[in-house]
Amino acid sequence: MSGIIGKKIGMTSIYSADGQNVACTLVEVGPCVVTQVKTVETDGYDAVQLGFGDKKAKNTSKAMQGHFAKANTTPKRKLVEFRNFEGEAALGNEIRVEEVFAEGDFLDAVGTSKGKGFQGVVKRHGFGGVGQATHGQHNRLRAPGSIGAASFPSRVFKGLRMAGRMGGDRVKIQNLRVMKVYGDKNLIVVSGSIPGAKNSFVILEK
Structure with a gap:
């Protein structure tokens, strides 16, 4: 090479x-x-x-x-x-x-x-955001919403798409x-x- x-x-x-x-x-x-x-x-x-x-x-x-x-x-x-x-x-x-x-x-x-620094889920992962609001969130249009965890499995699975550092890779x-x-x-x-x-x-x- x-x-x-x-x-x-x-x-x-x-x-x-x-x-x-x-x-x-x-x-x-x-x-x-x-x-x-x-x-x-x-x-x-x-x-x-x-x-x-x-x-x-x-x-x-x-x-x-x-x-x-x-x-x-x-x-x-x-x-x-x-x-x-x-x-x-x-x-x-x-x-x-x-x-x-x-x-x-x-x-x-x-x-x-x-x-890009610390970015939310809309910019980092392309979540719906404004215009596709779910869960009845009238004032949280760029929030990730529910992540689905409850008493089982009582934790957040690794690799879940959430906010965080973006770019610099x-x-x-x-x-x-x-x-x-x-x-x-x-x-x-x-x-x-x-x-x-x-x-x-x-x-x-x-």
């Missing part, structure tokens, strides 16, 4: 070859640096660690400064491991977007969804088409939406 790390720039739309207006996400990807090559002999498994985004040395621990010095590169903000990496992956090598993806490819995008969107690749600008245009806020890190996997 090859991949690369990027930063979500925002959304736009472009016309496809058949004249369809396609909503797309613009991602700044790479160049990423190979900061570590793991092998079965030394680490128990094969993987390639990539780093992306510069970070100040004063905000980097001494141990990590030494880690990056081995790869002859500056400290990086985001580190991600990829198993079964295809292509050249020597320590210190630079991986560019055109080496991993081409126009027409399909990829999986991994990001952290926007955090790791989300993977699969099978997004690569619409355009701009290698000279380190940009890639992907069909559809990718989880996360603008300027958040995303992982693009083959």
